[in-house]
Amino acid sequence: MPSDGAGPLLRAEGLAKGFGPPDQRVQLFSGLDLSLSDGDFVAIVGPSGCGKSTLLHLLAGLEPPDAGRVLVGASDWTALTAEGRASLRGEAIGFVFQFHHLLPELTAEENVALPLLLAGRGEAEARRAARELLVAVGLSGRAGAFPRTLSGGERQRVALARAVVRRPRILLADEPTGSLDAAHAAEVFELLAGVARERSGAALVVTHDPAWAARCSRTLRLVPEGLEEA
């Protein structure tokens, strides 16, 4: 749910991350600040390997930063237990991967309902919400289909529906159209934009395509010193 404007939905302060042993350390970025507010639709661009995916992981609390902190609302990821992080992530963060990562044993509807079931919601309610959302992403007829029978674009739309089914405050998408051809990519991107506007507070999309980036409200370039306006 969009917050009541009392502050940013997501805030990163002085983030630093690098990999490797001290003598051959690869520093991806340091001193990175970011603030996402309700209604933001931000694109992140940068060359391959600059650390865009890593940044999303830090923001989603999937990995701890070397320095700095990430606040979701008022909660600091590092101050939470593993269980606390899981519950906050489920509630506040929607994540779309480059690859759909749907569970092959579940139908489209069940995949979309999964976050609700993990949150302890009743099955009937979860399925109903999933069906509604599948209609919204234009897959009303494929609710019972298994991922392997869906096209790449359809899978990504299911994955998108799964990411927003709990109405997360923050939607993080890591090259959501990266594995799709141009036509499907356009379709998915449109949906993402629409869904982000409608169902979540702020969206952060990693993309390689300047055309998509241009359609976002802000475009930020990831450089070793942090994020700069592009």
Add this chain to the structure above:
Amino acid sequence: MTPEVRGRGWLTTRGQAVPALFVGRAGQAGLTIDPGQARSLSALAGDALTVVSSRTRLSPLGPVPITASLLLGGIAPAATGRREPEARLPLEEARRLLALAPGEATGYELRLSDPDRADEVARAAAAAAGLPVTTTTWQQANRPLVLALRLERVVLFATVFLVVVVAGLNLAATSAVLVATRSADAAVLSVLGAAPKAIERVFVAAGLLLGAAGTAAGLLGGAALAVALDRTAAIPLPAQLFSLAHVPFRVEPLDVGAVAVFSLLWSYVAASVPARLAARLPVTEVLRAV
């Protein structure tokens, strides 16, 4: 409770003789001897046999053994678990051979509705008799078999235990493979907000499901096999040595329960180790790998 009369003597026919134990029981019609005795005597059913008792009676010629001439009614191994072959004959004949008065007996046979209480009943009977008597329970009479079966049970239980342990290790390996192949899905679940505990539960449940299926299949198969082996008397025992004609197989609810409980517990242990690993996977590294 049936009286019985036991004595020692010889069986003779056509000049052949074998020493023999004989026992008289109520309800025994005619003479039945052991196949071993029949062979030594070259006797066939219908032959006239003379049972010579070790008891003597006084005759004008001095003491002579008491004898009884009987037609050989049947050739069969003794039903009770005696190591020595027995010739069985009507109670009255046996009394006469041992010069006992009608109503007298050398012993009594008790048939219990609950055979497991034999020891207890034997002690009580000995106490009640008031005389120094010897008691022999069916367990004592069948001691070698009882011991063999008990040993066999212990060995079988140890074998089953090892089989289950090995099967559990197999299950652990299967679970580990499951965790390895489905680590991406586990990572996705955790991105969707599944707590580590929830992910651990998923993999434990998968392992337990496998374990339960294996346990059910094993128990059903084992019970069916036991029933079949028992019905078909698949493993015969030497009749001269044991009163049981074949190795009995019984499906004991307690044994089945013990095996089931142990198998399920062990499946849980075997599945929970890889499951715990799955719950602690570094999510981002797993996601990078796919």
